[in-house]
Amino acid sequence: MPPLARLLPALALSALLCLTLAAAAQARCGQKRSAKPVRASSATPPTLVIGDSVLYDAVPLLARRGYEANGMICRRMEQGLAILRNRARLKRLPRKVILELGANGPVTTAHILEALTLLGPRRKLLLLTPTDTSVEPGMLPGADATVMQSAMLTWPGHVKVLDWASLTKAHPEWMARDGVHLAGPAGVQGLVNFIVAEPPWSPPAILGPHGGFEAP
Template sequence: MGEHTKQKPPLMRRSSFWIGAIILVVLIGAATVGRGTISGWLTPHTTKTVKPKPKPKPKPVKLTPYEKKVAAKYQIPAQATALAHVAPVTAIGDSVMVDIIPELKQVFPRVHVNGQVGRQFYELPGIARTLKAQGSLAQNVVVNLGTNGPPEKADVAKFLKVVGPKRQVYWINTHVPTQKWEHQTNTLIDRTAKDNDNVHVVDWHTLSKGHTKWFAPDHIHLEEAGANAYVGLLAKTMAED
């Protein structure tokens, strides 16, 4: 007879089975303690999303009696009125701005206005350079040009180089429905604001749409109600940005 083949013991009687089982139990226990569940051990840990804390509400502003009158006349919130009263501003513009100097000075007592009838966009870089050399170019620069013709990209680029990235530029877009360059001007202003973080559009074109009584017969220069709305919009835009 041939030699009998030695049979292996049943699986559960093998020492290797029990050693493996003990190791598995230890691992499962560690996973349960460390992760809470086996599924937590087998799957990657998910971190809870921490919600950002809401921004604190601005503290209530106490206005002087004069400031309250200004806020009511120009329909400006208290916070925007208070900011406008202390903000150093340089305003560069054409005849539209020249006409509303009294309103600008009521809302922005620290404004320096440089306006001229018939002014064109190409003059802007030189004006800004002169004001800067004189120490008169404030932290906030307001521009209102476009009544007399469209801007050129090169002139806008030169102006922004003079102003620099730290000053804030508030560009009032144009309401000249009788002129073909209105859309061209406003498109370039929008693009300039998108490309430069320190440039903000004051959207006078949208606000004034349909308000024919705000304008003189030429549909460009402002009556009293239009001047109030114009300056009020500027103050609110500056407070938002």
């Protein structure tokens, strides 16, 4: 039997498994999990982490590490921004917000600008890069990461990029076969440790004449 013919069953099985995982996630779209730290200060709201199905299983552990976390399967960036709009309306925004989004739709400069405008100049926005395998049809791999890196250069001190996509390439054992979701406790712990080990910030950017954020 030719070598390629021997590989075909394995390739077909791998493709079928990826499709099965994607279908299972799609069937659970909208399912949410949220948690807050037990000893949260009412005066200083904990850092808020908003994410999709990648964050979903890490929510309880993040809460134990002092974060408020909210994961929803199939969540898009627009839905994450809706949470920030509601928090801004209620005047309940924390000093830092972390967005783990981009696996279910693009992240644009307009999205990031809206998030910064909602947060204001005294708060920080952190963005996790989605893995290259999470891109939708028609999107180039790494497109979201490029937008995020550009935002960090445009608004240093206000935006920080946490390169989750690069880290997962070094730790394939953390990831499920689809390359997007976490594979059990090791992946969950890896994501939580990565979020908690936040690198230092750059000096803040000089804002517009009225103290607000402007499109580049």
